[in-house]
Amino acid sequence: MSEKIQLFNTLGKEKQEFIPLNKGQVRMYSCGPTVYSYIHIGNHRHNLVDDFLKRMFLFNKYEVIHIINITDVGHLTSDADEGEDKMEKAARKEQKSPLEIAEYYTQSFFDDLAQLNIIPATQYPRATAYIAEQIEMIKELEKKGYTYHAGGNVYFDTEKFPEYGSLTNKQHTEAYSRTGKDPNKKNSQDFVLWFTKSKYEHHAQVWDSPWGTGYPGWHIECSTMSRKLLGDQFDIHTGGVDLQPVHHENEIAQSNCAIGKRAVNYWVHNEFLVVGKEKMAKSSGGFLTLANLKKEGFDPLDFRYLCLLTHYRKQLQYSTEALVSARNAVKNIRKRLSTLPKENKTADAASIAKFRTLINDDLNLPQAVALLQEVLQEGSENAYATILEMDKVFGLCLDKEEQLAIPQEVRELLNKRTIARKEKNWKESDTLRDLILAKGYKILDSSTGTTVEKI
Template identity: 40%
Template sequence: MALEFYNTLTREKQPFEPVVPGHVGIYMCGPTVYSDPHLGHARGPVVFDVLRNWLEHEGFVVRLVTNVTDVGHLVDDADDGEDKLARRAQIERLEPMEVAEKYFWAYFEAMAAMRVRRPSIVPRASGHIIEQQELTRELVARGFAYEKDGSVYFDVSAWDEYGSLSGRDPAHQIEGTRTLVRSEKDDPRDFALWKRAEGGHIMRWPSQWGDGFPGWHIECSAMSTKYLGDEFDIHGGGLDLVFPHHEAELAQARAAGKPFARVWLHWNMITLQGEKMAKSKGHFVTLAGLFEAYDPLVIRFHLLRSHYRSTSDFSEEGIRSSAQGLKRLRETYKALLAGASEAERDDRPFGEFRSRFAAAMNDDLNTPQAIAVLFDLAKAANKELEDGAAGAYRLGAAAVLEELLAGVLGVPLEEQDASAAGRVLDGAMELLLEERQRSRDRRDFARADTLRDRLAELGVNIEDTAEGSRWRLE
């Protein structure tokens, strides 16, 4: 079957047709880097990593852009109050960008542990102030935004399509905040594009409206179109972002004359022991804490056993089941290779499994069904092994498991041994040292020092020598 996705905008499953044939541009809303990443942060990156893998497997060239919010995301997602990152900086007695760097690396270290590949581009909100101001000016010029006392707001009443993504009736909705609406707004539904910086606000930039900072929603409209064009293929995020964040994004972009994203994909929440995670109530678990108890790749496999649009529950029983299932697949793979000969592999017996796997993935990225196909393949292979399967069959079955489980779903079939872990560490450290040297070459010594200090916290000592930087574990 042809590749189809459930599009939140159209509320139906529809065939996927890229803007540019053979190329796919994807924008995924990334983290707000003000605290340690938790289990809820894992699902989207894992799902979109698999989406990227599958598209590339099918021959597409993919550009995946994931933003990092390091300014403008206010407490309670409102237009008023403290910036989440600025508040954390005050609590930890750090500069805001120190907080951003600390949790930026914590997030991507956690993603790497689950074999989530780095996005093609990782733009930060603080590095795109100019683009956000330009988009704000365009909306004011077109009559879709207005300035009040140094702040600029989007005029919801001027945009007839507002509510098209979420399905909410603009006449009856109030912008989704938990705080009282400021009286300076013309309409309670209006949302901030640019906010006036009060006297004690740490993060601020000059603008034609006075010192301030961007609203939360404007960053994604500005950065997605900068790197993917005015019209691109897929925009993704958690279901909780449909309103107000994605609704606002869509309104801003289209009011500025940009077609924006064709397909909107939203993943559902993760529950913990059957209950919705709530950070405010302490009912959540950090990824670092999880990794002490569970293999990060088992967590990845577990997340893929639920369809991305359904709720995924994390429980002791569920994770044990996933661990046992992955173990069975790995044992089958090892058994296939153990008796394989040097004969040329035979792929002919596996056409049905490939077709069924492809049908599942093309059906709105149905990873649970795709995994079920792999279990069927393992069952058939084990029966052939009992009957004394030839080497060509063994190699063929092993190759299919490697291609689909490891290559597409991103779950290696061989458990990582110490030497493999060492090679990964060496490669990761080489990349980090190169990034640190680039910062020093740009005379961005604060960033270079932050990288060094962050590595020191992890037990890695950096020594700068005449021949270059070296590292060692303490």
């Protein structure tokens, strides 16, 4: 394998060399959205950081298996176990069933990802499709003595897991002091694995379980689905910093106790996107979506560029002015790029080596963008090829203008071929390739998708 990769591991609070469990492969899990409303651009910063991380590994010739969960089962308003169920609240407000709400916002999430040129995850498991597995995992924890029953619910007993809090090095109670009190808990940091529905409760999504009809606690779905789809132990778990103190501590407790060893090797957390001093949050109501930005005349890729300019472990200061300069910068890069000679198809090895060193150093994308600007200004005969090589990680579609110059009929044939390949219809796919060739274009398949190039 290629060069050393360093990542800041929240577990241990230091930059560490990345060593995969399986040679040449990265198994990665990211906490995905709760689909009860549109995703705001603060969440998209997280999705973009995941994408940059994934593209860095692909650039280093790793295979990446990436899972993003879709939380389509309601969980409560706060990260802890109290409050009103968000999905129920949205369903009531919009007069739809919780599943209709979930499906609508899941599709909107996928649309956003495509517009931001985010490489799709390997799988997007829905929590409601893994209820039986969640019940199994709770039973396993119960058998091993990590649970207790109170008020009809099943709780995780954090006293039985002395390492609890290792991610944040915080006294558990600190993280919980902002929420109310559940009198059933032995310790405030204990959390619910299974809620049993009370007869006074209006909860539409319920399932049978050995503990009575009810619904799972929020944290168990991530432990269950990551284990099911990536194995007992995997390489990287990502999420926003807000998930560290409760959700991720709880995931660690559940997973490590169930398998009897450390489940995740590297925890990668991104900082918030902030407006003034406030972090953008769904629950506060004042948030911007990608659709809002588009209405203002921005391209989603302008926002993508903006996210490259601040290191993922620093807060990103968002403002319209910042987005305007990002838009201008992207425009200028494209303009300058179109004037560069395109004959030389080999990227400059020295620049690419420099680029790799930067991105492999805990994803130093701001410096990598500065390098792109340097190469662009120098404008050597292979600058064009060098920049397109770098764009495999930036994902800005810098040759977009040229892609648009491809005739409509060729693009349609290419789409049909992509579908044929997905359906494993190889004969059809070969016929379409020949048709594309006959029109004077050759096909370039890569891990980030397929494009064509004039012969």
